Each structure stands twice: as structure tokens, then as C-alpha cells.
Amino acid sequence: MAGSSSSEWPSAAGVGSGGPLIVTEDEGLLDDLLRLCAAAGALPEVAHGTLPRPVAGTGDAAPLALIGDDCAHRFTASGLGVLGEHAVLVGNDPDDAGIWRRAVEIGARGVAVLPGDEGPLVDRIADAVEGAGSPARTIGVIGGRGGAGASTLACALALAAARAGRRTMLVDADPLGGGLDVLLGGERVDGLRWPAFADSRGRVAGQALEESLPELHALRLLSWDRGDCASVPPDAMRAVLAAARRRGGVVVVDLPRRLDPAALEALGQLDLGLLVVPAELRAVAAAHRVVATVGQALGDLRAVVLGPCAAGLDGAEIARLLKLPLAGELAPEAGLPAALAAGRPPGADDRGPLARFCAEFWDRMSGRGEQAPV
Structure with a gap:
């Protein structure tokens, strides 16, 4: 489980940082580093032979210095000082073992030799630019049976987080669900959908991902288009969710009941899952099968019981039957179907049961209210 125990919530504004510094006079190496x-996803500053500003030490400092091996002789260990962990000595001669000695001499803690170290160096640059804050709190929502209302709850949770000022991304992992953009009234809003990321491998830049997606109700949404794409590879799901988590804040994932390889990959990136179960006997029986599958990949799965409750069944009893912690009971909202049909997003009525449930859920998750079930 890719958990995060921090109660700090990055705001929607986020925390910006400048680009890395490149110090080299080798044109070939400069081209490679650019x-x-x-x-x-980084915009670097290029210097020639010396550092024009500090590295990761002050507010206007660069988060990382990429020092060409051709300029190593211009630096001393005292010149970089304690900032050596933010400096990487970069060469392009795989047969030159002396680069490690020169890195020690100038105080650089990292060494990269191109082209072999290109992948790790891209990761190092992206980590430095995006920051090393707490990863996003990542919540998955799945229905205990068809039509349980999981997509509605996923949207409402994301909207509640966004309304509270948290950086929020909503990810539609159900290719046959009709599209969360439709549920949010944003099917015509410009931005990329899942087919644009189907070939993603390795690392996706978090900021570029966020800026490319449709913005609806102060959150970013990754949904499906109306085309023929009905799945994405697990590698694409892994890359996209990892990028979303690195941005911090909140990520909410709407999961399908029939778990394809991409959905199974998504389960591995969740901090916790919410299983939406209507309070009726057949729904509990169906939810048992979902628990058996999801529970193999997700260590923290909790029940959300959707009322009204049938005779002899309440939230605590249903959670006991499913052998899950109870995340809460959600009372029916009489005007919700009409509101959705009129184009209002789920949870838009901040006095309704759905909005109240979501606000209280996030309060528990951030430690401001009653402790979440364990």
C-alpha cells in the first residue's frame, strides 16, 4: 500500500520551485541535459563555468545543480559545501572512472554518466523540481454491486476536497462507466482524456499532467472520451497515478467492479478504499465477492453503507458481515437524482447528506475530527 500518514494538505495553489541549474561548456552535454x-518537465537555467545562485539553500535557490564534468575543475568542495547533496556531476564518457574522484573533490553527492544514466537522471531532475513533499492522499471508491453509487460518491469526495482548498485530482478508472466528465457536466471542457496517456511508460511529469487535464469545479479530472478506447495498459495507470500522487493533495479514483489489469494497478497506489454497499441483503452478498477480490490487493478497505437500511440491517451489522471497518453511513438524498439530471454535480448541496458525509470524511482523514477507523 502506498500510504501517507501526514495530515498536511497542500493547497490548490501548490508550492512552486525553480528549475535546475546546468553548468557546462560542452555543447553536446548541454544538448543532452536540456x-x-x-x-x-523542468525549465533549466544554463550557466557557464560557475554557479550564479545558491543551490537548495534559500528561497530563490535552484533545487538541483547539474555540473558538467568539463567544469569540475572550477569547483572545490568548499565551494559547494553542505549543498553537495543537491549537485550531480554529469559526464558522457563511460570509460572514465575518474569522474567519481572528481565528484568527491567538488563535494557533489551524485554522479551520472550519459547515456546509461539518463533514466535515473530524469527522475532526479523531476523529483527536485516537483519537490519532495508528502504524496497525495489517494482514495479509491468501488461499488459493492452495480448501481451502488460509487461514481457519485467519488465525484462528491473530490468536489468536497476541492471546495476545502486542497489540490484535487479525480481519476476515472472505469472505462465502461460512461465517463465522470459527463457526471460533472464537463464532457465538452477542453483537456486530455485517457487515450492520450495510453502509451505512457516510465515517468510522467506531475505538473504537465495536471495542466493538461480538464479543470472542473476547481479540480482536475482524468476521464474517458467518447471514442473506442476501452482500456489502458497497467504501465500507463502506474505512471499517471504516480505523477498525480507526487503533486500532493488529494487523488480520488473511481474503480470498476470488474477489475482489469489497470484497475488492479490502481489498487496498489491507494492509501485506502471505500466500498459502497446499499443496505440490502443482495447487495451485501454481491459485496462479499468484491471484498474477496479487492482485499487481495488492498490492505485498507472500508465500508460505506448507503441507506435506507432494510429490516435487521444497519451499517455496523453490514460492516461486520463483510469483515470490514465501517467508514460511515450515508443517508439517502431525496433530491439527488433530479439534481444530477439537471446538470448539478454530486454533493453540490452542501447541506445535503452526501456533502456532509464527504466533508466529515476528509476531516477525519486530516485528523480534525473523529479518528478514522483502523
Whole structure:
């Protein structure tokens, strides 16, 4: 489980940082480093032979210095000092073992030799630029049976987080669900959908991902288009969710009941899952099968019981039957179907049961209210 125990919530504004510094006079090496910065979604500053500003030490400092081996002789260990962990000595001669000695001499803690180290160096650049804050709290929502209302709850949770000022991304992992953009009234809003990321492998830049997606109700949404794409490879799901988590804040994932390989990959990136179960006997029987499958991949799965309750069944009893912690009981909202049909997003009525449930859920998750079930 890719958990995060921090109660700090990055705001929607986020925390910006400048690009890395490149210090080299080798044109070939400079071209390579510019290309790798572009792959990491970073806009570098190029210097010639010396550092024009501090590295990761003050508010206007660069988060990382990429020092060409051709300029190593211009630096001393005292010149970089304690900032050596934010400096990487970069060479392009795989047969030159002396680069490690020169890295020690100038105080650089990292060494990269191109082209072999291109992948790790892109990751290092992206990590430095995106920051090393707490990853996003990542919640998955899945229905205990068809039509349980999981997509409605996923949207409402994301909207509640966004209304509270948290950076929020809603990910539609159910290719046959009709599209969360439709549920949010944003099917015509510009931005990329899942087919654009189907070939993603390795690392996706978090900021570039966020900025490319449709913005609806102060959150970013990754949904499906109306085309023929009905699945994405697990590698694409892994890359996209990892990028979303690195941005911090909140990520809500709407999961299908029939778990394809991409959905199974998504389960591995969740901090916890919410299983939406209507309070009726057949729904509990169906939910047992979902628990048996999801529970193999997700260590923290909790029940959300959707009322009204049938005779002899309440939230605590249903959670006991499913052998799950109870995340809460959700009372029916009489005007919700009409509101959705009129184009209002789920949870838009902040006095309704759905909005109240979501607000209280996030309060528990951030430690401001009653402790969440364990």
C-alpha cells in the first residue's frame, strides 16, 4: 500500500520551485541535459563555468545543480559545501572512472554518466523540481454491486476536497462507466482524456499532467472520451497515478467492479478504499465477492453503507458481515437524482447528506475530527 500518514494538505495553489541549474561548456552535454530536463518537465537555467545562485539553500535557490564534468575543475568542495547533496556531476564518457574522484573533490553527492544514466537522471531532475513533499492522499471508491453509487460518491469526495482548498485530482478508472466528465457536466471542457496517456511508460511529469487535464469545479479530472478506447495498459495507470500522487493533495479514483489489469494497478497506489454497499441483503452478498477480490490487493478497505437500511440491517451489522471497518453511513438524498439530471454535480448541496458525509470524511482523514477507523 502506498500510504501517507501526514495530515498536511497542500493547497490548490501548490508550492512552486525553480528549475535546475546546468553548468557546462560542452555543447553536446548541454544538448543532452536540456533534452533530459524537458523530459522531466523542468525549465533549466544554463550557466557557464560557475554557479550564479545558491543551490537548495534559500528561497530563490535552484533545487538541483547539474555540473558538467568539463567544469569540475572550477569547483572545490568548499565551494559547494553542505549543498553537495543537491549537485550531480554529469559526464558522457563511460570509460572514465575518474569522474567519481572528481565528484568527491567538488563535494557533489551524485554522479551520472550519459547515456546509461539518463533514466535515473530524469527522475532526479523531476523529483527536485516537483519537490519532495508528502504524496497525495489517494482514495479509491468501488461499488459493492452495480448501481451502488460509487461514481457519485467519488465525484462528491473530490468536489468536497476541492471546495476545502486542497489540490484535487479525480481519476476515472472505469472505462465502461460512461465517463465522470459527463457526471460533472464537463464532457465538452477542453483537456486530455485517457487515450492520450495510453502509451505512457516510465515517468510522467506531475505538473504537465495536471495542466493538461480538464479543470472542473476547481479540480482536475482524468476521464474517458467518447471514442473506442476501452482500456489502458497497467504501465500507463502506474505512471499517471504516480505523477498525480507526487503533486500532493488529494487523488480520488473511481474503480470498476470488474477489475482489469489497470484497475488492479490502481489498487496498489491507494492509501485506502471505500466500498459502497446499499443496505440490502443482495447487495451485501454481491459485496462479499468484491471484498474477496479487492482485499487481495488492498490492505485498507472500508465500508460505506448507503441507506435506507432494510429490516435487521444497519451499517455496523453490514460492516461486520463483510469483515470490514465501517467508514460511515450515508443517508439517502431525496433530491439527488433530479439534481444530477439537471446538470448539478454530486454533493453540490452542501447541506445535503452526501456533502456532509464527504466533508466529515476528509476531516477525519486530516485528523480534525473523529479518528478514522483502523
